[in-house]
Amino acid sequence: MSDNYGDVRGEATTLVDRFAELETRHQAMLAFETAAEDGSLDDAHAWTNERRARELQVYSDQWYGEIRSWFEDIEELFDELADLPDPGTLLSTAQSLNPALSIMSGPSGHTDISGGTEYAPSASFDKLQSVPTYLADWNGIAADAFKSNFIPPLERVAHNEFEAIVSLRSPLLAAGEMWKQARKDVSDLIDETNSALDDYEGGKGAADAVLALSIIGAVVAVAAVPFTGGTSAALYWAIAGSAIGVTGAVVGYPAEPKKELDISGDTPADIAVSLRQAVADMKLQWIENEIFIRDKIRSLTDLISGYTAPSEDSPPLPRYPNVGAPTSGHTYSQATVHEFSLPRPALADTTPGNAQDDDHFGKPD
Amino acid sequence: MADLVVDLHDLWFAEQSCTEMAQAHTQAASTVGGCDAADALDRPAGIGLGSSGFYSDWSYLRDQIVGMLTTNASSLDDSAAAMRICIDTFTSTDADVAQDFKERQAAIPYE
Numbered sequence: 001m002s003d004n005y006g007d008v009r010g011e012a013t014t015l016v017d018r019f020a021e022l023e024t025r026h027q028a029m030l031a032f033e034t035a036a037e038d039g040s041l042d043d044a045h046a047w048t049n050e051r052r053a054r055e056l057q058v059y060s061d062q063w064y065g066e067i068r069s070w071f072e073d074i075e076e077l078f079d080e081l082a083d084l085p086d087p088g089t090l091l092s093t094a095q096s097l098n099p100a101l102s103i104m105s106g107p108s109g110h111t112d113i114s115g116g117t118e119y120a121p122s123a124s125f126d127k128l129q130s131v132p133t134y135l136a137d138w139n140g141i142a143a144d145a146f147k148s149n150f151i152p153p154l155e156r157v158a159h160n161e162f163e164a165i166v167s168l169r170s171p172l173l174a175a176g177e178m179w180k181q182a183r184k185d186v187s188d189l190i191d192e193t194n195s196a197l198d199d200y201e202g203g204k205g206a207a208d209a210v211l212a213l214s215i216i217g218a219v220v221a222v223a224a225v226p227f228t229g230g231t232s233a234a235l236y237w238a239i240a241g242s243a244i245g246v247t248g249a250v251v252g253y254p255a256e257p258k259k260e261l262d263i264s265g266d267t268p269a270d271i272a273v274s275l276r277q278a279v280a281d282m283k284l285q286w287i288e289n290e291i292f293i294r295d296k297i298r299s300l301t302d303l304i305s306g307y308t309a310p311s312e313d314s315p316p317l318p319r320y321p322n323v324g325a326p327t328s329g330h331t332y333s334q335a336t337v338h339e340f341s342l343p344r345p346a347l348a349d350t351t352p353g354n355a356q357d358d359d360h361f362g363k364p365d
Numbered sequence: 366m367a368d369l370v371v372d373l374h375d376l377w378f379a380e381q382s383c384t385e386m387a388q389a390h391t392q393a394a395s396t397v398g399g400c401d402a403a404d405a406l407d408r409p410a411g412i413g414l415g416s417s418g419f420y421s422d423w424s425y426l427r428d429q430i431v432g433m434l435t436t437n438a439s440s441l442d443d444s445a446a447a448m449r450i451c452i453d454t455f456t457s458t459d460a461d462v463a464q465d466f467k468e469r470q471a472a473i474p475y476e
Binding site: 080081083084085086089090093096097099100103104122123124125127128130131133134135136137138142146150154157164165168171172283286287289290291293294297298300301304305340341342344345347348349350351352355356361364 | 400414422425447
């Protein structure tokens with residue numbers, strides 16, 4: 001297949017010209033046959049090539065403009081398809097989040113399972129595990145709480161922060177792949193339509209070309225958000241597909257995409273009808289894929305807000321609590337919220353006047 | 366007094382570590398907050414979920430992540446500030462402690 005996405009509008013105009021030209025010829029032959037039947041013309045099948053060309057030209061001069069108007073909506077269809085999101089821009093936007101992953105890789109480093117990239121331990125966290133030891137002799141209530149309740153979960157929270165950033169990046173990677181494949185499908189659709197018109201022009205009975213669509217649904221499932229949560233304190237981070245094992249986590253797939261589009265018909269006008277249907281099918285698939293990604297994003301939003309769905313099939317909560325009502329048995333857990341945002345430690349509210357109080361740092365043992 | 370200086374020095378290490386972790390969170394929040402996919406997702410209104418695709422949901426999640434990074438940064442930063450307050454409280458009232466603490470910082474710097 002050619003890569004003609006860069007000139008979709010030009011290709012579409014050429015396609016419409018071809019539809020109009022072939023349909024004009026088809027209509028002319030119908031008109032000549034009708035005229036022969038009512039005796040106003042002699043039998044067109046007996047014409048010489050020169051006569052046929054001359055009669056066709058006369059017919060075309062009169063009717064081509066109107067017949068071309070039957071296909072002009074195709075130019076409008078492709079005008080819209082010529083401005084699909086740019087995969088390169090989506091990829092570079094996604095990659096602009098990578099520095100945040102390097103910073104938040106925690107004291108032990110982290111593997112970005114969506115891309116297999118290993119992130120080295122972050123120097124900013126290398127003394128995290130020693131902080132309780134540094135504070136060992138400070139036994140004021142706030143100091144004790146800080147070393148017992150705030151610092152120990154911080155490594156796990158940093159892990160979740162890393163994964164949350166990965167999960168923010170994943171929809172952009174998924175969309176990049178999706179639109180890359182979509183652009184190819186648009187290019188292929190033009191090629192296959194031309195192929196069907198070739199069949200028609202070449203005198204084959206019914207023109208028929210099958211466009212094998214890129215299976216973008218599966219791509220979206222693999223690249224989409226690697227994130228799902230349980231109702232227990234444990235959070236499961238998962239990615240669908242690839243070679244990554246997912247422990248007990250379920251990540252849904254979008255609806256199975258239509259894998260083939262049939263561009264066929266007995267006349268150019270019929271072929272145009274199947275082309276229009278193919279465009280509609282493709283556009284529906286894109287909507288389904290984007291809904292899938294959007295719902296994954298909403299599930300993440302729910303989880304960070306402390307809401308978990310009873311099952312993967314349950315719809316996400318409305319993002320805004322004042323819009324709609326949660327009806328599907330979601331449960332709220334503040335502990336889940338604290339897997340992402342630790343509660344503010346009392347130590348943080350120390351003042352010069354209370355630092356040595358037993359409620360805060362106290363005096364070291 | 367020697368024990369107090371050791372404890373203050375340890376507290377200083379904790380303060381430095383919390384400050385570094387707070388800065389990491391702040392920096393990550395800035396990177397995430399600076400990422401915007403509006404242009405990348407822009408397309409004609411008849412394509413996918415409309416002219417901005419899933420941007421509204423994505424940007425909401427982004428802001429949520431920035432919020433949690435900022436919250437954790439504040440907790441760490443304010444805790445580090447509390448540790449500085451504590452060190453200042455002990456060193457400002459005893460010149461010998463202050464001097465010994467300063468010497469220990471020089472001898473065992475935070476790295």
